[in-house]
Amino acid sequence: MILDGFLKLALQSVTNPREVAALLLSIRPNREALLTGFALVVVLNALLFGLSILLDPTGAPGFIGGPVSFLVMQGLALAATILALTWMGRLFGGRARVEEIALLMIWMQGLRVLVQAATLLVVPFSLALAGLVTMGATALGVWIAVNFLDEAHQLRSLLRALAVLVLGMLAMAFAVSLILTLAGVTPEGMLDNV
Incomplete structure (x- = not known):
């Protein structure tokens, strides 16, 4: 029953993302629930990453290492994304906390878990189809994110929400690259694994 509700809400996230955003925002979970949800999606993404390494050991970039390194990077990237999208939205007159x-x-990371699971099921049959699933999911992810940001920040403009998303992702990428540099990961080290 819970899985059925999750899947229906996931589908509705594609067909009517603004309504789903409003519904989610109306829940107003406490900080403990948010931290638990954060940890859950990061761990699930890392587990699926680990499973994908088992299926195709050559597919993972060497600088990521294994699932634990991926878990740490995923957690940092998600936290940086949340902060960047909040701050960038505020620069555009947004109100979201x-x-x-x-x-x-x-x-959205929960939806990503669904996509990763679906992709893992498709990979043994067709890499091309798995690539199409990934590309389609990425496009839908942008659509959902733009609508979610517009609803949360109350920007009243999908173009402004798209600008928040693009600039927020650039800010997040800069922050993560700075963190990786401080951690000693260099471009040369990453290229050695290519």
């Missing part, structure tokens, strides 16, 4: 953006991004 960090907790609201966190809730929506955690939900």
Whole structure:
């Protein structure tokens, strides 16, 4: 029953993302629930990453290492994304709080878990089809994220929400690259594994 509700809400996230965003925002979970959800999606993504390494050991970039390294990087990237999208939205006149953006991004990571699971099921049959699933999911993810940001920040403009998303992702990428540099990961080290 819970899985059925999750899948229906996942489908509705594609067909009517603004309504799902409003529904999620109306829940107003406490900080403990947000942290639990954050940890859950990061761990599930890392587990699926580990499973994908088992299926195709050559597919993982060497600088990531294994599932534990991926878990840490995923957690840092998600936290940086939440902060970047909150701050960038505020620069565009948005009103969302960090907790609201966190809730929506955690939900999107839950959707990502679904896509990763579906992709893992398709890979043994067709790499091309798995690639198409990934590309389609990425496009849908942008659509959902733009609508979620517009609803959360109350920007009243999908173009402004798209600008928040693009600039927020650039800010997040800069922050993560800075963290990786401080951790000693260099471009040369990453290229050695290519």
